[in-house]
Amino acid sequence: MVKLDIPNLDDVFVCLQCGYCKSYCPTGSVMGWESFAPRGKVYWLKKITTYGLWDKLFRRKFEPDDEWMKTLFTCTLCGRCEAVCHTDIEFHEFWEETRRHLVEQGLKPPGGSIDMFNSIFNEKFRNPFQEPVEKRDEWYKDDYDLPKEADVVYFIGCMTSYHEYKLLLNVLKVFSKAGLNFTTMACDERCCGAINLMTGQFARFDELAHHNVGEFRKRKASKIVTGCPGCYRGIKRYAEYVDRFDFEILHTTEILADLIHKDKLELKKDFKEKNKPLVYHDPCELGRISEFEGHAIYEEPRFILESVPNLGQVQEFPSSKRHSVCCGGGGGLKAVDYDVSAKITLTKIDDAIDIGASSIASACPNCLGQITVGTKMKKEEIAEKTGEKFKMNVFDVFDVVAKAI
Ligand code: SF4
Ligand code: SF4
Known part of the structure; x- marks a missing residue:
């Protein structure tokens, strides 16, 4: 035994x-x-x-x-x-x-967890997806001349850098339009390490904390803003691993809500799905888990969406905010059992269909990717069963705002 x-x-x-x-x-x-x-x-x-x-x-x-x-x-x-x-x-x-x-104590984390860990610490990659380091800024380096130093550093995160680049471009577009003085860490950004914490692989997390905090300091930042709730929580944990951690960590929706409140960003174009119901999905780490840790972000995304002309009132899932149901993509589950994670996503989409929504919006690149794949699966399922066409738009809050400016 x-x-x-x-x-x-x-x-x-x-x-x-x-x-x-x-x-x-x-x-x-x-x-x-x-x-x-x-x-x-x-x-x-x-x-x-x-x-x-x-x-x-x-x-x-x-x-x-x-x-x-x-x-x-x-x-x-x-x-x-x-x-x-x-x-x-x-x-x-x-x-x-x-x-x-x-x-x-020597038990093996299941699925692809170890591969992700090794990829993060492989100097060729520095991310969990075995993507080349030099691809990290390829989507924007030629179009944005960002300063070497700025008060605000936008920490992009691996998922957004490599898989949700449209979202990345929309964040850059919105922040630039609002005149925010910010920069990124380009290829000097390393994985935040949240996936290590989720999969029990805490070894070497301190290296990631020291590296990224060093890069924050080089840029003379006092605020770190990220659109990824996993990075948001991961970076907050750096305080346990470095001697001095005097940064304010914000989610992109907090900065954006503030810019809209201060009239620094004019939203003038109608929502393209004008007057069709849009439902907001609370990412677990941004909402409920942040609430447990003393700082829930429930209202900012809803306020931003409702500021878009003719979007109307944001709809709610049968369980939302503190009781929101996960999109299925959290906790590294996709790497452990993809089918289970997909089944959870499909129940989420069923909930959206039941309330008559034509769009689902969220504020997390992981939820965005997960729900997008889920809607494609649902489309195939419906087509096979009934021959009917199914359409559900999936957005990040920034995708919606970028179209409205
Ligand atoms: S069984 Fe009851 S007490 Fe135990 S974890 Fe579940 S809710 Fe909590
Ligand atoms: S998946 Fe189930 S056990 Fe895991 S955190 Fe969520 S409610 Fe708890």
Whole structure:
């Protein structure tokens, strides 16, 4: 019997096993098995650390293996369980810390997690996607002559740099139009390391913190702004790893809402889907998890969207803000079990269809990519079943604003 040490397990000994969290958990709901829901995960975690006399007598053996790690990691780290837990277990920290302890004691993080880690620390890539370093600024370097130093550094993030470049160009367009004095770190930007924290691979996170903080300082920045909620939380964690961390960390929607409030950006063109309902999806890390950490961003994206002429009132999903359901792309789940992550996305799209929305907007490049792929799958599913055409627009808040200026 492998005896694992999970120091933070005390946090969940208060679990009543009431099961109230089960139907709230997106992976538990999609899989239908208790082991994939928080209560089941907590049960098995207790089992591997409290192997006792009765287990011996009944010859009950439980060996944590790769399969069990996959089950544990089949979780989007969305924190929805924490929002409903009867005993207020702080799951958003608990899951990350538990993954960390298990990985540090030699268990293997599942799926492509190790490949992502190695890619981040490979000097040719410095990102989790094995994309060349020199491609990081290729979409904008010829069109934007950004200053060497600025008070605001826009930390772009790997997902936006390599996969959601249209969003990147829209952020640059909007900030430039508003006259914001900002710069980027171009190819000196390294992965923020959030994926390391999510997948239990905390080793060498300090290197990323020191590198990126050094680059912030070179540019004499006091504010770091990012459009990626994963980077937003990851960069905040740098404070635990560097001697001095005196930067204000902001999400791009906070800066944009402020620019609109101060009349520094005129939104004059009508929303192209004029008077058709648009629903806003709260990214877990930007909304609920940031709320747990003391700074929820719920209102800014809604305010920005409603400032666009003829967009109307932003619609809400049946569960939103604190109770928003994850898009399916969080917690590194795509790398662990792509099918589960896609099923969660499809339930989200079904919710949007049920409320009659014709567009889904969000404020996270990961949600954007995930929901976009999900709508394509839904289109094929509907075409196959009914032969009907299905259309759902998917936007980031900045995509909508860029078209309105
Ligand atoms: S964090 Fe989300 S996916 Fe993970 S157990 Fe909790 S509710 Fe389920
Ligand atoms: S809601 Fe909280 S107390 Fe109840 S089973 Fe889930 S984790 Fe345990």
